[in-house]
Amino acid sequence: MAEPQVDVKWSMVVDIDKCTGCQACVVACQSENNVPISTQELYDQRRQMTWIRVERYWEGDFPDVKARYIPIMCQHCDTAPCEPVCPVFATYHNNEGLNVQVYNRCVGTRYCANNCPYQVRFFNFWEPVWPDSLKNQLNPDVTVRSRGIMEKCSFCVQRLRRSERDAAQNGDDRPADDAFDPSHGAFAPACVRACPTDALVFGDANNPNSRVASLAHSDRRYHLLEHLGTEPNVIYLKKIDPEAGDGNHE
Amino acid sequence: METTSSESNGHNGHHRHMPEIGEYTAQVANEEIRAWFGAPGSWHGKALFVAGALLVAGIVAFVIRASSDGFDERGPWAYYAAGFAFLLTTVGSAPLVSVALRMSKAHWRRGLSRLSELFAISSIFMLIVYIPLPFMLPVVDDRPSLWINWHGHAPHIYDSMLLVTTVLCGLAILLIGARPDFAALKHETKGIRRWYYSIIGGNWKGTKKEWQRLRAAQGVLGGLYFMMLIFTQLIVSSDYALALIPGWKDSIYPAFYSLTGLQGALAVTLIAMFWVRRTGLQRYISLDQFWGLAKLLLATSLLWFYFWWSGFFVFWYGRSVAEVGVLEYMIKGAYLAPFLGAIAFSFFVPCFFFLIWNPIRKSIRGPAIAATIVMLGIMFSRVREYVAAFSIPKGMVGSTHIEGILGTNTPDAIDILLLLGILGGSAFFYLVALRIFPAVNIWEQREFTLLRKVRPYFKRYAVVLGKPD
Amino acid sequence: MRPDRKLLLLSLPVVLIGGLVATIIGGFVIWRVAAHYFYPLELIAKAAPTQPIRFTHVTHAGQLGIDCTFCHRTVTEERTAGIPAVQQCMFCHAVIKGVEEDKASEIAKLQEYAANDEPIDWIRVHRLPDHVQFTHEVHIRRLPEVLGLGEDFQIQAVCSTCHGKIWEMEEVRQVRALKMGDCVDCHRANNAPTDCVICHY
Amino acid sequence: MQERREKTESQINTDLLSAMLDNHLWFWIVLAGLGLVILAGAAAAGYMFDRGLGVTGLNRPVFWGFFITNFVFWVGISHAGVMLSAILRLAQAEWRRPATRAAEVLTIFSLATALIFPLLHTGRPWRVFYWVGLPILPYDLSRGIFQNVRSALLWDPSAIFTYLTSSTLFVFIALVPDLAVARDRTTGWRRALYATLALGFRGNARQWRLQAIAGILLSALILPVFVSVHSIVSWDFAAAVSVEGWHQTIFAPYFVIGAVHSGVSGVVTAMILMAWLFKWQDYIRPEHFDALGRLLIVVATAWFYFFFIEFSFGLFSQEPSEIALRQTQVFGQPWGWMYLTFIMASYFIPVPLWMFRRVRRSLVLMFWTTILVNIGMWLERFLIIVPSLMRKQGLTFVWGDYNPSPIEVLLVAASFAVVLGGVLLFSKIFPLIPIYDAKEGKYIEAEIQVGRRTVPAVIREE
Known part of the structure; x- marks a missing residue:
């Protein structure tokens, strides 16, 4: 009767070693998710939105300086600090391991954003404006957020839903795991599809055969700000670099 | 308005009765207190014997522990440290009662101020107990600390200095407050008493200037004692308990510790009042004093829960790895039993079974029983914090969080003997002090008789209390 | 003064707190009842708009019995049901010019659109807010089972669950509130997922 | 003793009702001035609703700024009411008498003002009903989804509404005898109003007893609420594991004692204003400020102790991001000079001054020192909220700063005008010094003779 209760746990692996800091993921995310254009004015106000951002740190002193990149998006924590603090349940954890933001329920207290250690939650200070030329480019599968509410990376849940529908139409219980391998093609979040170096891998961590599950057991794995015990669903893989410092970046 | 017009027709024609307020003259007070002081009764000798026996047992236990385990490891000394911390929050803080009540000008303090100040003598014993502890404290190089690293020994030096200063300050308050009494008594005694009465009493004549100086000294020393004690508790608790448990960054803990210090001071004063009152001096250590302290004990017990909850709540809601580790170690794990004991005996039982009911508060026995229960609760608290801290293996101190649940540390016979010795020792010192100083401040009682008057008030009599500022 | 007023002072807190509680509980009950029985559909479902062409479902879906999915082609595959292209109308109306005067004139309009290669500016009747991601495909797939229609069924029976008897409407209008409460009630009743992120993303 | 002037009961009535019944020109001028500020604030709020929160200086990562600072500040001020009335009433402190009503009224108006700010600062204020409307009703109509009881932001409105209700009751109970006095001395609409509110109070023994019992009961019942309100406000911050500067176990008692510090100072300021404006120097006397000053020394020192911890x-665990935060607070500009101002204004200037009896008894000095305390305490909240958010966690890439916009400044100014105007209007309708309390105080005043000196004394209340 019911929609089959799919026992999945969506998860992403970010291989820092492969990231070149090219920002393709940022652009892909921007256009997939109707994220408002980050204008110079918004940057000056510190109100620009990028659901995924590539942080850049410098290591060493000139001229022996190295740039380190780390892409950061919503970590979809299993014990997310943002969830219990929302007074109206606008953000919560669903049974697929997603940290969900419900736009229509949000009243905009911004408490969740304060309580997010990764600073990946964004507030619509202004009504978003698109130039006329871009209005038809908006993704119809994604809500265009109005002012006064929070938003953040959703792991492209609209693509997840579509893949589930496609699977169901074919009579499958769940989307085939192959489908999440970008090289095979059917489905992955926009950033994963856009990454030219395959630094981002997405899939079902509960499926032992998935790529994500095997990468997640790498001995290079770590979580961002692990000491907070947020148990993120985004797993980072350390850089393989003998010269890499111990994290004392500028 | 017709509020009081009907009552204003004076005090004639109606039956009057004198209120039972224990009116007494300065003469009576002087004689009674001196008589008790001169001969407190045979109970004193017996009590002194029991306390002395416990002290000796404790010393024996100390020697056994020292010879078998040495001072290199903290673990074996965990209960000893808990005993010291217990002393610091009970007898070590007790003079605070007198200081605080004098600051707030509570007229009923006069019956109990000396009894609370006498605990300064017991604090000397606390200092003796403290002696081995600095040697067990790790240097600050590899652990969190409030101290700027100073050859790694900042906490050892400052902890010791603060403790000594606090105890000296408490003794100074006791001695200065005793001067007028000793000056008055020195002419009536002989031998060793006369000798030290003369030294302490000095050439006190009771001039206006001397009284002004006495009050000024009491004010300054009181303020100093208050600050020194709170600061000592802050430093000792954070160095000896907080800093040793990985991940336990709990900023309310020092304040919580000081609060239990206040609670313990009230409790231990109440217990002393109860036992002294059983052997006399009922006129001065009366219902007023018990009632007053019981209210404060209720307030501190309620605050106990508030402070504990404030600390617990933030950890529980925060759920960071370190916080979960500390909670699992100290609440869910090995220290669950002491924790439950602490919450029951420091807060739940004394509050809801005793102190919240005014008839019980306004009695002699009720507050005394509640105080005894509170003492038990404080002991459980100290065991929970200090034994937990001292049980952390050496290598783990300074790591960011507790990994795995550590083994329990149940007390063995030596530990229990050590604790009993610490209790007995402080009681022994107090009992000795009772023979050196009059148990009730004679001059304060005389002052009180001047400031308290009974007057007709409309149709009745009322007590009028003078409040000079 | 009357002695009964003396008690007023002490009873005041009781009265006030009791009144507050009563107000809240009373308000709650009234609210729930109103939500179920007096939901103001008229406020949500406005009167049927006048469309650019007086297309009638009564003729097409009713008298001719054309399957809904014949025109709304994407309904079984996509989120949207889809409005037929002008060319699709012309499958038939290239030939069928209409007999009665009023119908012929409407068909003539259609042919003019087709001749000019212009889309028809239909006025949307069933409009959900932007933050609702409703998917027709899932509902078409699941509803026959929910409604217990068995193997052989008319698609009209499925669509009418939400859209009413379109085939009897001269002008299409909304017949259900189609507010979130409406959706959630149905989902709950039929054990469908009520996870927020099913519809809101 | 020369401070106490003998007054007859009818003189007391006349004096204390004068603020209500006499017409002062300055009153209407001040009220109009405050009204202008409030109008400006309302216009600013309207503009903000229209354009969105972009018109404020908030940004990422500083999502909370002036509004929440102001919210905490006013909740803090509101703690004076209960602190003075309930605790001092239970402790039978004699000098509380002229201060209680002013403190309670300040509580009500500052609490109501504080409540506005969290609502103003939401992104979609028109949907705020979902949040604070009535926590037992579900969203909208039939969705059956309730608010999140795990969120401190839900406990906040509950605690504040409870506190507001109980303090209003508290004020009302204490007002009843005074309303009866006012009823007997007025005509027209005022008489009708007071007669209704006085509930038929005639001053017989039973009524007095009931009034006293109600007062004591409410005092005891309101105390837990009083402690809970600011504790919960503090947990808005302390619960946040991600903001190190906030995630402190000491926050609850620290906020409560800080609230008492700023609240009692606020009451002193208000009492001095009352004494000046309404010429009540005979009732609000230096001895009261002496006692309040001594209380303030204790409260301020206790607060400083918590602040120190x-x-x-x-710095205790020596984590780099926390050290960065403290560096920003203390050395980074402009926070550094704010920090200096805060610590000087709220402790190191006033407390040493209050040590002197002459300062405590000087209305002018007490006025300025208590104003200073509240400037400091406002900055304290600001310095807790903003720098902590600026230096949140170790991801230095997203550290930022904050500049308040004129809109925020205007709204903060308007909040001060609302509270002042509210208290002023109250003084026009109700007596701001409890008349019956002033009279009661007279009956238990006494003197005793000790040797050659006359010592002030009180008859012990049983």
């Missing part, structure tokens, strides 16, 4: 424990 809070600050030093930021």
